[in-house]
Amino acid sequence: xxxxxxxxxxxxxxxxxxxxxxxxxxxxxxxxxxxxxxxxxxxxxxxxxxxxxxxxxxxxxxxxxxxxxxxxxxxxxxxxxxxxxxxxxxxxxxxxxxxxxxxxxxxxxxxxxxxxxxxxxxxxxxxxxxxxxxxxxxxxxxxxxxxxxxxxxxxxxxxxxxxxxxxxxxxxxxxxxxxxxxxxxxxxxxxxxxxxxxxxxxxxxxxxxxxxxxxxxxxxxxxxxxxxxxxxxxxxxxxxxxxxxxxxxxxxxxxxxxxxxxxxxxxxxxxxxxxxxxxxx
Numbered sequence: 001x002x003x004x005x006x007x008x009x010x011x012x013x014x015x016x017x018x019x020x021x022x023x024x025x026x027x028x029x030x031x032x033x034x035x036x037x038x039x040x041x042x043x044x045x046x047x048x049x050x051x052x053x054x055x056x057x058x059x060x061x062x063x064x065x066x067x068x069x070x071x072x073x074x075x076x077x078x079x080x081x082x083x084x085x086x087x088x089x090x091x092x093x094x095x096x097x098x099x100x101x102x103x104x105x106x107x108x109x110x111x112x113x114x115x116x117x118x119x120x121x122x123x124x125x126x127x128x129x130x131x132x133x134x135x136x137x138x139x140x141x142x143x144x145x146x147x148x149x150x151x152x153x154x155x156x157x158x159x160x161x162x163x164x165x166x167x168x169x170x171x172x173x174x175x176x177x178x179x180x181x182x183x184x185x186x187x188x189x190x191x192x193x194x195x196x197x198x199x200x201x202x203x204x205x206x207x208x209x210x211x212x213x214x215x216x217x218x219x220x221x222x223x224x225x226x227x228x229x230x231x232x233x234x235x236x237x238x239x240x241x242x243x244x245x246x247x248x249x250x251x252x253x254x255x256x257x258x259x260x261x262x263x264x265x266x267x268x269x270x271x272x273x274x275x276x277x278x279x280x281x
Contacts, residue, residue, distance in 0.1 A: 006076070006197070007227040013052070013202045014218030022064065022216070023057045026202050028224065029185065033232055034260040036101055036189050046194050047101060048226060049262050051187045051270050056180055056206065063179030067206040069168040073098040073190055076197035079223055096193040098200075100163045103156060103188035104267035110152030110278035113175040118143050150175040151278065154184065179209070187270035189262050192228060199223040 015025035029051040036047035052071075056064050075096045120143055152173050159165040166188065170180045192198050204218040268280055 006225045007230045009224035009226065013224055014204055016204070016206075016216050016218050018216065019059075021060050021062050022208065023059065024064070024067075024204065024206060024216070024218070025055055026069075026204060026218065027053045027055070029053050031226060031231065032260065032262075033228055034262050036191070036262040038101055044261065045101070045191050046228075047189050047191050047262060048228065049187065049189050049267075050200075050226075051185055052202065053185045054183070054204075056182050058179060058182075061209075063172070063177070063209045065172050065179065065207050065209050067170045067180055067204060069170070069186070070165065070201075070203040070205075071167075071186075071188075072165045072201045072203075073100065074164070074199050074201070074223070076199045076225055079199050079225075081222060096196045096198075097162065097164055098198045099191045100158055100166055101189045101191055102262075102264045102267060103158075103166055103186070104264075104271050105154050105168075105186070105273060105280060106156050107281040108154045108271075108273050108278060109281065110173065110181070110276065112149050112151045113173055115148045115150075115175050116146065118145050120144075148175065152181055154273070156186075177209075180206075181273075181276065184273060185271045187267040189264075189267070192226070195229060197225055197227045199225045 009028040009031070011028055013026040013028055015023070017023045030049075031051075032049045034047060034049065035044035036049075037044050054069065056067070058064070075094070075098070077096070078092050078094075150173050152171070154168060154170045156166055156168040159167055168186065170184070172178065172180050190198070201223045202218075206216045208216060268274065274280070
């Protein structure tokens with residue numbers, strides 16, 4: 001892993017390609033640094049608002065029925081890369097462990113589909129008297145109406161204590177059977193310790209419509225790293241490059257990085273989910 005990869009996230013975090021069948025990937029979108037408080041009376045904490053984009057592409061009739069997405073945040077100093085084993089007696093210092101302070105979606109349901117009709121319930125009855133004499137048999141048939149409603153669902157739950165891991169599940173609308181949504185994003189606010197790098201592992205496990213296939217898991221899933229100090233650096237721009245009569249730029253910040261006080265309300269809009277219909281709960 002290059003030094004650059006340990007200072008800022010790579011574009012494609014994890015991906016899986018099954019030629020002529022399906023493809024998915026997770027792409028890093030933005031990281032904004034600022035402050036956040038979980039309660040009005042609490043002091044502001046250094047925080048990073050992270051947005052990740054997920055794409056699920058069908059290349060055939062084999063659709064993605066469901067998917068599980070897991071994000072696990074770590075202090076960069078504690079990260080163990082694939083192929084490396086941590087000593088059994090190693091002491092893991094969690095002083096600078098990042099914590100998930102807020103996230104969306106917590107629960108989202110897509111537009112509802114309805115179906116109704118009737119079904120026949122058959123009840124078969126056999127009566128045999130003792131002694132082996134032939135008995136009587138008969139059946140009862142009843143027609144009953146049914147009503148069904150289904151929708152796409154996405155549900156996120158925090159894990160661990162303190163919460164540094166989050167798991168989302170996505171399930172398709174079981175009436176339309178069109179698969180999980182092709183494009184979704186997750187948005188979350190994570191605390192960090194200034195002067196310390198942190199990392200996140202992203203794991204995706206998707207289930208295809210053909211039940212005999214094993215779940216599809218992402219590859220290239222080494223953790224991505226965030227170096228707040230370097231990502232927040234300001235670059236001086238030389239003034240002599242400006243034409244006469246125009247003011248020179250003072251400083252410019254790294255794209256996607258700015259200081260602000262975050263709030264929970266902004267997270268839902270960043271997920272893009274409401275643009276397809278449905279509602280957050």
